[in-house]
Amino acid sequence: MSTILRNKKLEIKQSRYLSMFLILLIMVNTIGSSYAASYIINPNNTKVSFAIKRFKSPAMTGGFYQVKGQLQYDAILKAGDISLIIPINSLDTGSKIFSKSLKGVDFFDIERFPSAHFQSTSWHFNKSKVTRVDGNLTLHGVTHPISLTANAFDCYLSATAKNEVCIGAFSTTIDRTNWNINKYSWFGLSKNLDLNVEVEAMKQ
Numbered sequence: 001m002s003t004i005l006r007n008k009k010l011e012i013k014q015s016r017y018l019s020m021f022l023i024l025l026i027m028v029n030t031i032g033s034s035y036a037a038s039y040i041i042n043p044n045n046t047k048v049s050f051a052i053k054r055f056k057s058p059a060m061t062g063g064f065y066q067v068k069g070q071l072q073y074d075a076i077l078k079a080g081d082i083s084l085i086i087p088i089n090s091l092d093t094g095s096k097i098f099s100k101s102l103k104g105v106d107f108f109d110i111e112r113f114p115s116a117h118f119q120s121t122s123w124h125f126n127k128s129k130v131t132r133v134d135g136n137l138t139l140h141g142v143t144h145p146i147s148l149t150a151n152a153f154d155c156y157l158s159a160t161a162k163n164e165v166c167i168g169a170f171s172t173t174i175d176r177t178n179w180n181i182n183k184y185s186w187f188g189l190s191k192n193l194d195l196n197v198e199v200e201a202m203k204q
Contacts, residue, residue, distance in 0.1 A: 039071040039166055039201035041084065048086055049196040052176075055188035062093035062102070064116075071201040073155060073166060080123040082133065082199070086116040106183040113140050118197075121145070129153075133170060140179040148172050148197060164203040171196050 049063040069084040088110045093099045103110045120135035130153040137146045148170035155166040176182075177191045 041069040045200035053190040065090040168199040
C-alpha cells in the first residue's frame with residue numbers, strides 16, 4: 001500500500017513539474033515575441049539598382065523604384081524577415097530607348113511579369129550585426145534562392161519621422177540566365193547582374 005502511495009505522490013510531482021515547465025515555455029515565447037517589431041517599407045527611399053557589363057564598354061546601370069514590402073526585425077532574438085515587391089515597370093536607366101528595350105519581351109517582359117518578389121528565408125548575424133540575408137527571388141516567373149550581403153543595416157529613432165526607422169544596404173550578383181533572361185548573353189552583354197538593394201522601413 002505504501003508503495004502505491006509513493007508512486008501516486010511521484011506522479012503528482014512529475015505532473016506539477018511538467019505544468020511548470022510548460023508555463024515557463026509559454027512565458028519565454030511570449031516575452032520573445034513582445035520584442036518583435038513590424039515595419040512598413042518606405043517606397044520613396046527603397047530601390048533596387050543594377051549594373052550589367054558589356055564587352056569592352058562601361059557597365060550599363062539602372063534601377064527599380066517604388067519598391068514596397070514588409071519588414072520584421074528582432075534585434076534581441078537576432079531574427080528578421082523581409083518581403084519586397086519590385087515593380088518592373090518602374091525600371092529606369094536614364095535612357096528611354098534602353099529602358100524600353102529592357103522592359104520588352106527579350107528581357108524583363110513587363111506585360112507577362114509586371115513585378116518581381118524577394119522573400120527572405122534566413123538572417124545571419126555576427127554578434128549583433130546583420131551580415132547576410134538569404135531568400136528566394138521570383139523574377140520573370142522563375143524562383144531561385146539568392147544571398148544578399150549586408151553592407152549596412154541599422155535601426156534607430158528618427159528625429160525627423162519621430163518614429164523608429166530601419167535602413168539597410170545589401171548587394172549580390174545573379175546569373176540572369178537562371179531566370180530565363182537570356183538575350184545577348186553570349187554576344188558581349190554579361191549574363192551577370194550586379195544588384196544593390198537600398199531599404200528604408202518605418203515601424204508600424
